[in-house]
Amino acid sequence: MQTLRTTFFFVILLVAHIASLLFNINEMSIHHTEAFGFFYDRGWLFSLVRFSYEHFGHNDFALRAPFLILHTCNVCLLYAVSRIYLKKPSDALLCVFTFMILPGVVFSSVLISKATIIMSIALVCVYWQLRFKRNAYILPTIGVFLDAGCSVLFLGMFFYALRQRHTYYMVFALACFAINMNLFGIDVSGHPQSYFLDTLGGLIFLFSPLLLVYYVYSLIYSIKRYDDFMSYVSLSAIVFVLILSLRQKVDIATLIPMSVVALPVLIKRFVSDIRVRLPQFRKPYIARLVGIIALACLQTGVLYANKLVYFLDVKTHFAKSYYYGKDLAHKLHSMGIHAITTPDKRLELQLRFYGISNDSPKLLQRTTDSTHYDIAIEYLGKAVAYYEILPQAPSHKPSTTP
Secondary structure, eight states: OHHHHHHHHHHHHHHHHHHHHHHHHHHOOOOHHHHHHHHHOOSHHHHHHHHHHHHHOSSHHHHHHHHHHHHHHHHHHHHHHHHHHSSSHHHHHHHHHHHHHOHHHHHHHTSSOSHHHHHHHHHHHHHHHHHHSSOOOHHHHHHHTTOGGGHHHHHHHHHHHHHHTOHHHHHHHHHHHHHHHHHTOOOOOSSOOOOHHHHHHHHHHHHOHHHHHHHHHHHHHHHHHTOOHHHHHHHHHHHHHHHHHTTSOOOHHHHSGGGGTTHHHHHHHHHHHHHTSOGGGOHHHHHHHHHHHHHHHHHHHHHHTGGGGGGGTOSSOTTGGGSSHHHHHHHHHHTTOOBOBOSOHHHHHHHHHTTOBSOSSOEEEEEOOTTSOSEEEEETTEEEEEEEEESOOOOOOOOOOO
16 A cells, blocks of 8 residues: 555656646747757757657647656656665655756756766666666667767776676676777867866756765765665766866766766665664754755756746846747747847847748847837846847848857
């Protein structure tokens, strides 16, 4: 009965989570880099995006559907892993909930990114190792030819095999890493520059500050005491990225997704700290758990309700590049304008995705004059941007760079 009840709550939680992500998709516009990739990138990632867009509707939901579906699969995979690894079904529910409120996970689940796909590969490998007590070979082999982000998985596999003295698996992991680096590589040219603090900030954004500290502690403890495969993968991702950031700027979106696959290890550490103590001594540990989860929820809540930041009269909104495009296109369509030129090439790509071509003599440009404008972009009743339409635009060549 407890298992059925937990599964029921898991389904309810998953449905609510998907609904919140759909709300996010509806609120945001396509990013200019996403629009550039949609029109010009011929790689497998944007080929998948264009296939979804062409066959499931010309809108933002179809654009992001593959990544939302994969994210849903990742949640189910993590729940399956947690049910095997953790003692109680309620612990698995707590693990999934923690995964759902990670700011970086929420952000990446609705973006056009390889992060969700890379995470899926890692979770399947972890599930295979836990469920069948065997090392995974087929999926890592596929990951070799997929993306450089899988290199972190091979590092985790290598250190795990080294500790377990699995010679064949260690050689396999090294071969996978070497081939992957040969195919995709990591550019280390130029003068060394430290981006350590920027990278650390990215990790804090992904996990939230307190959760990151406790997560790293849990991974180290797990490796020293239990030799969990998933701990090697996640810790390798964090350490590799931080070391690499001492030399150059790191593509966190590509290399860091593997770091979240060991969340069950974190939850196991959380509940163990509480349950090994007598009830009268558990309050500080329960308060620590509640505080860490509450801070992560607060940080994720800011992502969901980030438009409220406009009420603070900020000069630069951290998510502004995901706004304006769709709302501006809708206003232009309502005015009967389906073609217009703009000097902002990034905005031009966004408008082009929403059906506004750039082959018109009319010019659309942003203005700071709140008394003389043609279009106002409003969020929650507050105008955040003004645009004017001029009858004549200077001649220009279409941009092919974002």
